[in-house]
Amino acid sequence: MTDNATAVRTDRVTAVRDAAYRIRHxxxxxxxxxxxxxxxxxxxxxxxxxxxxxxxLRYRADDPHWGERDRFLLSTGHYAIGLYAALAEAGVIPVEELETYGSDDSRLPMSGMASYTPGMEISGGSLGHGLAVAVGVALGLRLQANPARVFTFVSDGELDEGSTWEAAMGAHHHRLGNLIVMVDMNALQADGKTETVLGIEPAHDKWASFGWFTQRVDGNDVEALLDAFDRAAAHAAPEGTPSVILCDTRIGRGVPLLEQREKAHFMRIDEHEWQACRDQLTAGYAGSVNA
Incomplete structure (x- = not known):
C-alpha cells in the first residue's frame, strides 16, 4: 500500500470511529x-x-428524496433509535431534535415510521418484512435504470422468518446485484438467545447456498467492516449477485455497564446510571484514540 493509500485508509477509519462515538452518544x-x-x-x-x-451511502442531507440516493431500509423498526442517531450525524435531521425522541408529536417515534421521519424509507412493525420490500425496491430501481443501491438492515432474529428466506430466493432469482443486506448477529431476541429460540447457524453457509455473495465479520471492528463493504461495493452491479454481510456485534458495545446487563433486549436504565454510561463511553473512546 502506498503512503497516499495508507493516509486515505487512516482518514477513513478515523472518520468512521469518530462518527460511531457520536452516534453512541x-x-x-x-x-x-x-x-x-x-x-x-x-x-x-x-x-x-x-x-x-x-x-x-450516497445521499443528500438537504434532499432526503433525491431520486438517485442509495436507499437504507431498516427492517427492524425498533432499532430506530440507532438510525435517528445516524441520521443526525449525517445532517438529515437536527441533533437538537433528538431530545424529542418518543414524545408526543415527535418526528422520532420509538418504532420507525416513514411517514414521520426524513430519511426513514420504510415503516417498522412486524419483523421479517424488510427484505421483501427491499427486493421490490431494488428491482424497481433497476427497471428504471436508476444507479442507486439498496442497503437493507435486518436482525438475526428475522432469519427465523420464512418471508426473509423467500425474499432471499427472490433476490437471487432476479439477480439483484444492487442489493446489499447487513445482518446484526447479536445473538439475542426478545424471548432469549437466538440459538435457543430457533437456531440459525451455519448462517454463512445458508446465505451462500441461496446464491448470495456472503461475508461474515466482526461488526464492532471498523476496519473489518470497511473491507467488507468495499468488497460488496466492488461486487455490486445492476444485474448480478446480491450481497450479505453478517455482522457479529455485542449489545451495549462501548459501555461496559450495559454490555454486561442480563436483560439486554429492552433495557431499563436507572436515572443515576445515564451519566455513568456516558463517562464509560467517553473514556473508552479517548483510550482508543490515544492508543
Missing part, C-alpha cells in the same frame, strides 16, 4: 428521554451505521 441522550428502550442494540450497531452513513 446520541443514543444514550435519546434513551435518557424515555429512561428505557432498545439502547443496547443501537450501541451494538453504531459502528455498522457509521460505516454505512459516513463512508458508503
Amino acid at each position: 446520541h443514543v444514550l441522550d435519546m434513551g435518557e428521554v424515555q429512561g428505557q428502550g432498545y439502547v443496547g442494540q443501537a450501541l451494538g450497531v453504531a459502528d455498522l451505521l457509521a460505516v454505512t452513513y459516513r463512508d458508503q
Whole structure:
C-alpha cells in the first residue's frame, strides 16, 4: 500500500470511529428521554451505521428524496433509535431534535415510521418484512435504470422468518446485484438467545447456498467492516449477485455497564446510571484514540 493509500485508509477509519462515538452518544441522550428502550442494540450497531452513513451511502442531507440516493431500509423498526442517531450525524435531521425522541408529536417515534421521519424509507412493525420490500425496491430501481443501491438492515432474529428466506430466493432469482443486506448477529431476541429460540447457524453457509455473495465479520471492528463493504461495493452491479454481510456485534458495545446487563433486549436504565454510561463511553473512546 502506498503512503497516499495508507493516509486515505487512516482518514477513513478515523472518520468512521469518530462518527460511531457520536452516534453512541446520541443514543444514550435519546434513551435518557424515555429512561428505557432498545439502547443496547443501537450501541451494538453504531459502528455498522457509521460505516454505512459516513463512508458508503450516497445521499443528500438537504434532499432526503433525491431520486438517485442509495436507499437504507431498516427492517427492524425498533432499532430506530440507532438510525435517528445516524441520521443526525449525517445532517438529515437536527441533533437538537433528538431530545424529542418518543414524545408526543415527535418526528422520532420509538418504532420507525416513514411517514414521520426524513430519511426513514420504510415503516417498522412486524419483523421479517424488510427484505421483501427491499427486493421490490431494488428491482424497481433497476427497471428504471436508476444507479442507486439498496442497503437493507435486518436482525438475526428475522432469519427465523420464512418471508426473509423467500425474499432471499427472490433476490437471487432476479439477480439483484444492487442489493446489499447487513445482518446484526447479536445473538439475542426478545424471548432469549437466538440459538435457543430457533437456531440459525451455519448462517454463512445458508446465505451462500441461496446464491448470495456472503461475508461474515466482526461488526464492532471498523476496519473489518470497511473491507467488507468495499468488497460488496466492488461486487455490486445492476444485474448480478446480491450481497450479505453478517455482522457479529455485542449489545451495549462501548459501555461496559450495559454490555454486561442480563436483560439486554429492552433495557431499563436507572436515572443515576445515564451519566455513568456516558463517562464509560467517553473514556473508552479517548483510550482508543490515544492508543
